[in-house]
Amino acid sequence: QVQLVEYGGGLVQAGGSLRVSCAASGRTFSSDAVAWFRQAPGKHRDFVAALTWTGGPTYYADSVKGRFTISRDNAENTVFLQMNSLKPEDTAVYYCAADLKTDFCSGYGCYDDRSKYVYWGQGTQVTVTS
Numbered sequence: 001q002v003q004l005v006e007y008g009g010g011l012v013q014a015g016g017s018l019r020v021s022c023a024a025s026g027r028t029f030s031s032d033a034v035a036w037f038r039q040a041p042g043k044h045r046d047f048v049a050a051l052t053w054t055g056g057p058t059y060y061a062d063s064v065k066g067r068f069t070i071s072r073d074n075a076e077n078t079v080f081l082q083m084n085s086l087k088p089e090d091t092a093v094y095y096c097a098a099d100l101k102t103d104f105c106s107g108y109g110c111y112d113d114r115s116k117y118v119y120w121g122q123g124t125q126v127t128v129t130s
Contacts, residue, residue, distance in 0.1 A: 002026035002119050004096045009124030017084045020124055022096030024077040033100050033111050034079045035059075036070065038092035038126075045095065047112035049081060059111050064090075086128045093123040 008020040022034070035050035049070035050059040058070050069082040079096065097117035100110070110116055 002099075004098055004119055004121035006094060006096050006121040006124040009094060009126045011127045011129065012086055014086060014088055014128055014130050016086050016128075017082070018086065018126060019083065020081045020094050020126065022079045022081075022121060024079070024096075024098055033106075033117075034072070034096070034098045035111055035117065036079075036081045037095045037097055037114055038090075039095065039123075040089075040092040043092075045114050047114065048094070050111035051079070057107075059108060061112070083126070086126075088128045088130045091126060091128050093125050095123045096121040 003025050005023045006020060010018060012018050032053040033050060034053065036048040037045045038048050039045040047061050048064055049068055051070050051072060053072060053074060060068065067083065067085045070079065072079045083090065097114065097120050099118040100116050101118055
């Protein structure tokens with residue numbers, strides 16, 4: 001049984017920092033893409049950042065470039081999202097997603113498409129106060 005468990009969310013003031021983590025377990029993923037998405041109340045679930053377990057480039061939504069950093073610890077099967085200079089509009093439930101439904105896509109247009117992912121975590125709430 002594949003499991004993705006997010007943790008580390010919380011309440012922070014604008015301008016502050018927070019790190020959320022996603023621990024993966026269960027089996028070896030057939031695709032090595034892992035991503036963070038977020039969903040604010042009444043809005044769609046939007047792409048935040050992505051990377052691959054095997055290394056290479058990282059991918060970010062324009063709204064978080066320069067403020068958020070995605071990274072991984074392969075030994076612990078954990079992916080992190082370091083969030084700096086947080087803004088009230090970053091308030092959302094943050095979800096981890098892993099394993100693409102297809103092996104034949106990569107990069108933007110693929111990793112940032114929520115419909116491409118097989119497994120999702122339960123989400124962790126991040127609230128940024130002004």
